Amino acid sequence: xxxxxxxxxxxxxxxxxxxxxxxxxxxxxxxxxxxxxxxxxxxxxxxxxxxxxxxxxxxxxxxxxxxxxxxxxxxxxxxxxxxxxxxxxxxxxxxxxxxxxxxxxxxxxxxxxxxxxxxxxxxxxxxxxxxxxxxxxxxxxxxxxxxxxxxxxxxxxxxxxxxxxxxxxxxxxxxxxxxxxx
Amino acid sequence: xxxxxxxxxxxxxxxxxxxxxxxxxxxxxxxxxxxxxxxxxxxxxxxxxxxxxxxxxxxxxxxxxxxxxxxxxxx
Numbered sequence: 405x406x407x408x409x410x411x412x413x414x415x416x417x418x419x420x421x422x423x424x425x426x427x428x429x430x431x432x433x434x435x436x437x438x439x440x441x442x443x444x445x446x447x448x449x450x451x452x453x454x455x456x457x458x459x460x461x462x463x464x465x466x467x468x469x470x471x472x473x474x475x476x477x478x479x480x481x482x483x484x485x486x487x488x489x490x491x492x493x494x495x496x497x498x499x500x501x502x503x504x505x506x507x508x509x510x511x512x513x514x515x516x517x518x519x520x521x522x523x524x525x526x527x528x529x530x531x532x533x534x535x536x537x538x539x540x541x542x543x544x545x546x547x548x549x550x551x552x553x554x555x556x557x558x559x560x561x562x563x564x565x566x567x568x569x570x571x572x573x574x575x576x577x578x579x580x581x582x583x584x585x586x
Numbered sequence: 587x588x589x590x591x592x593x594x595x596x597x598x599x600x601x602x603x604x605x606x607x608x609x610x611x612x613x614x615x616x617x618x619x620x621x622x623x624x625x626x627x628x629x630x631x632x633x634x635x636x637x638x639x640x641x642x643x644x645x646x647x648x649x650x651x652x653x654x655x656x657x658x659x660x661x
Contacts, residue, residue, distance in 0.1 A: 437593050437594070437597060438593065440597060441593065441596055441597050441600055444597070444600045444601060444604055445600050445654060445658075447604065448600065448603055448604045448607055448650075448651060448654065449651060451604070451607045451608060451611050451647070452607060452644075452647045452648060452650075452651045454611050455607070455610060455611045455614055455643060455644045455647045455648075456644055456648075458611065458614035458615055458617075458618050458640055458643075458644075459614065459637075459640045459641050459643070459644040461618045461622075462617070462618060462621060462633075462636055462637035462640040462641075463637055465621055465622060465625050465633055465637070466633055466634065466637055468625065469625060469630055469633055473630075524626070561623060562623065562626065562627045582628070583626070583627055583628030584627055584628060586627075
């Protein structure tokens with residue numbers, strides 16, 4: 405390559421002419437404009453691939469939703485007897501799957517509530533605090549209302565999934581799970 | 587026949603396209619988080635519309651990238 409052609413192509417970053425540049429740069433001149441163009445183009449390509457990943461994530465949610473719907477309603481399962489729990493007492497139980505821990509709390513003589521024990525923030529186990537009318541998550545200090553499961557404080561955005569209960573005689577049954585956005 | 591773009595013009599174009607692609611990708615990220623939140627909360631109504639909007643966003647991004655490679659091939 406002759407000098408004049410090389411100078412046309414090469415714009416050193418300090419703006420000085422090629423003759424004023426160090427020898428290594430004169431021997432191996434870099435076409436900075438082209439280098440900038442290629443790096444931006446490649447970053448654009450990377451961002452388009454990221455965009456594809458986000459779209460794939462959306463379709464993954466569709467698949468998960470389809471599988472969840474196919475599973476159907478949770479079965480009816482006896483979880484405790486009414487005399488097992490004093491007022492203000494709580495009991496942990498597994499429902500509906502073997503890895504889903506839940507909490508049953510007796511709030512009054514004839515009132516029972518049950519929620520999933522997993523905090524809706526990062527799935528830490530919540531602790532019932534009936535004296536403060538709340539479930540408390542010690543990981544990030546999230547709180548949920550004991551009566552409704554709604555968020556009171558902390559980072560969780562969604563209420564605790566509520567377990568539907570039915571009392572037949574002195575047996576308490578779990579009959580389903582209600583998940584809510586607000 | 588139209589003249590091919592100069593190097594400076596192509597650099598300007600790639601900056602413009604990069605800005606648009608970044609904005610669309612950020613919107614897609616927000617959409618994915620909102621959809622995940624709705625799905626975990628049992629709200630199924632937004633899942634399909636959100637997936638279609640995200641697909642449109644990806645289509646726009648892909649189209650812009652395709653345009654970038656097309657103007658390169660014309661050089």
